[in-house]
Amino acid sequence: MLEKIQLLSSALPIVFFVIFCKRKAPKELWVIFIYFITSLGFDLFLAISAWASDHRFLVWNMYGILENILLSYFFYLIINQRLIRALILLFSLLYLFFILPYLKTGTDQFNSTMSAVGSVIILVLSICYFLNYLKPTSEAVSIFTPQFLIVIALLLNVSCTLFLDLITNRLTINELAKYWSINSYANILMNLIISSAFILFYNQHKPKPTESNFVDFTSPNDR
């Protein structure tokens, strides 16, 4: 039941993006949209394909790589500091360098360490993004932007699943089934927050009704 709700909730941001943001969305929102398409694609692949359900962990590992690359690119787009952008590129390359050889072996075992490393990278990038807000600026900028909400969603998701990722390797199939609900709840929460971020984007970019500058100079008697 929970799995189905999670699957449905992961379709929610896609639907909301198409309805509310498609036309004016900046690059970073498109990246999140692609991330959700990928996520839903993998979920459906796991649900439909017999090979995928046999090699579940291998598929998860592959999804983990794509997830981290897309989210790193999202942070690359929303963080303006050059140093952090360079570090994002560097860490992404290092991440790929270490995880790709592991994938080549075709081992059908969940790679807890690399998944946890990916989570920590997202955690650190989220904190970097928040630190940007703590800097004194000359302009009063509202904190509640769609990007900010997306980062909150990602941070909450990573916080909820970090320890689960760390110990997944040690769990038996029964234990995994028991604790996997944490992941499902975290995903549902993230999907809901990101959906609301898309609504927020729509509200912030809604065309405002233009004030009429027309002044009728004719006499009331002539109208």
Place this chain on the structure above:
Amino acid sequence: MVLLQVSTSDNYISTVLFFGTIGMLALTIGLIVFISFHQRKVIRYQQQLQRMEQDQQKTLLNASIRLQEEERQRIAADLHDDAGPLLATARLYLNENFVNLDKQTQLQSIYNAKQIIDDTIQLIRNISHSLMPPTLKNFGLESAVNDLFQKISGSGSMNASSRFHDYRERLKAENELIIFRIIQELINNILKHSNASFIHLTQNTSGQRFFIRMHHDGRGLTQTDFEKLGKSNVGLGLKNIQSWLKVLQGKIYFEKDMSQTYYKVTIEMNREDDLKQVNESN
């Protein structure tokens, strides 16, 4: 460690997972709440700053409007009290009975009327010069300031001198006028309030920066006094200086010199924009 020893493997995993996840969540929520509150505080502080700036601009605008009004009233008073009676007197000499007068009296009346009209012309010229000194318009800031200082010195009330060290290229006419007005306002204040016996003005440039510095030996202002007066309801002239400087994008510093004997006022502006505008207009 104690926990590890006493618990079974399943309990251990549950405990780590439970406390780890709860701890991470608590930290994350704490971070988000902290940032939200901090940002709200920053926004409130910046709004307060903006309000203060708006108030300051309002004060400056009011001061400038008041100055304009005072200037108009002064011109109106000059015209009404001086030019009006003069012209009325001239008219009396040339009234309806003028043709009935004998030739000698007619000539005398014409002569008197001519004298009065000459005085009126001189008066109107003075009013016009006080609005826009012709020396400033024709020969520039250096000549106008030297002229002004010579007049002050000539009155005998104060020893006044000025020296322009580097003024080969004239500033834009509007900027010259603004600087001249600031100098006039400062001299006016020095004459009224400082009880100084001498005043000396020097002009200099450093790179693209243009400086005017005035020294005097009377009672003067410090920067703190200037800022305090700028915010208060009194000190209309100083507020005008502030608004003029805003137009010039210049700065003014009031200080005591190293020997603590003289007061210094330094006006600083960037010549780069001025030269750019002059070149563009050419």
